[in-house]
Amino acid sequence: MSVVEKAGSPLNALVGKKKKKKDKSRRKVDDTRRGPETFDIDFDALRALGCFSPDALSTPVAMELRAVKRRLLRRLGFLRMSPDRQAFRTPGRQRNLILVTSTQAGEGKTFCALNLALSLAMEDQIETMLIDADVPRPKIRARLGLKNDIGVTDCLIDGHDWRSAVRRTNQGPLSIIGEGRPADRTAELFGSPQAQSLLTDLSAELQDGLVIIDAPPALAMTDAVALAKHVDEIVFVVEANETPEPAIASALDELLDVNPNVSLILNRCLVAPTGSSYSSYDYYGRTDDAPSARGKEEKNDGEA
Numbered sequence: 001m002s003v004v005e006k007a008g009s010p011l012n013a014l015v016g017k018k019k020k021k022k023d024k025s026r027r028k029v030d031d032t033r034r035g036p037e038t039f040d041i042d043f044d045a046l047r048a049l050g051c052f053s054p055d056a057l058s059t060p061v062a063m064e065l066r067a068v069k070r071r072l073l074r075r076l077g078f079l080r081m082s083p084d085r086q087a088f089r090t091p092g093r094q095r096n097l098i099l100v101t102s103t104q105a106g107e108g109k110t111f112c113a114l115n116l117a118l119s120l121a122m123e124d125q126i127e128t129m130l131i132d133a134d135v136p137r138p139k140i141r142a143r144l145g146l147k148n149d150i151g152v153t154d155c156l157i158d159g160h161d162w163r164s165a166v167r168r169t170n171q172g173p174l175s176i177i178g179e180g181r182p183a184d185r186t187a188e189l190f191g192s193p194q195a196q197s198l199l200t201d202l203s204a205e206l207q208d209g210l211v212i213i214d215a216p217p218a219l220a221m222t223d224a225v226a227l228a229k230h231v232d233e234i235v236f237v238v239e240a241n242e243t244p245e246p247a248i249a250s251a252l253d254e255l256l257d258v259n260p261n262v263s264l265i266l267n268r269c270l271v272a273p274t275g276s277s278y279s280s281y282d283y284y285g286r287t288d289d290a291p292s293a294r295g296k297e298e299k300n301d302g303e304a
Contacts, residue, residue: 036166036175041118041144049143052115054122054172065119068265072098072116075263076210076233078126094203097231101215101224103251107239108267110139113214116235120210121174127209129166129175129202133227134216135186138179151180156194162202173209191226199230218251228259236262240269 043053052061076095100113117130131152132140141148150165155177167176183189202211213231215224228234234255238248255262 036163036168038168038170039144039146041169041171041174045145046118046143051111051143052118052122054118057123061115062119062123065115066123068116069120069124072233072235072263075261094207095232096206096210097199097203098210098212098233098235099215099224099227099231100212100235100237101228101251101255102217102237102239103219103243103247104217105137105220107217107237107243109217109237110134110143110214112235112237112265112267113212114140114143117174117212120212121169122172125173127173127175127206129177129206129209129211131177131202131211131213132179133190133213133223135179135183135223136216136221140176140214141178144176146176146178149178151178152198153180153183153186153189155180155198156189156192157181157183159194162198187222187226190223191229195227196230218254219247222254225254225258228255231259232261234259234262235265237265237267239267242268 043055047053047056050061052065053059056062076098100109100116102109113130117128120126121128130140132138133152135153140146146167149167150160152162152165154160155162155165157180162177165177165180167178168174169176189195199211213227215227218224218236236252236255252262
């Protein structure tokens, strides 16, 4: 080997290393550009659980969801005008982040969150992302038959790009982000700047769509209150004739302290045959002119 070759060897090795690093980096970028993994929803299985199905748009649950969606979209500033959806929002805010919670477990919050996402995506063709933030008791993946993979906690703890956690259905504009791996002190995690940054990115990415977050019950954990600081609208699910009024008042006080935009869904409430079949959905807030959040309508008995 000549002197020139010997002198050039370390340089060649360095260039080779840099090239390998560059190729590895390029592969990472390419991985994020491949698009999310896709899956098919078993609507027959969901229908057996009383959930929304695009093939059964005249069922009570489908009609109830229309009433809920109409009020929710109005509050968020979405308008449906002819086949092309028009949207208006407060300047500087996308107003598309929705948190679904309840007072305690078993009131139907996951049932409401999942059905709301399915109905918005499959019937209204609104780009919708559903996030399972109920880390201790996740149920959305199981309902949709998805395996446990990278989820919201992995994005917040390890800094994974949220796109790597997205699973998208082939049947409509619906995406899912699972809960991710178990984590301690999730309230601090969801209240962190990283969580705010993640939700801000998602809101901007889905500027013409909606992000629905299924959170733990407000009195069971403080996760819902931590997330409530970052969202535009809170949907609070109450089980009729079951949830104690003092518990509802206590949970609502916690949420209203950080976010005034709270609306109620009264779930599993039976009415007389002459009554309305639509679910109750109304505004709740600390203002004298706010309408009272009361109503008794029929709702499907889905479990949370």
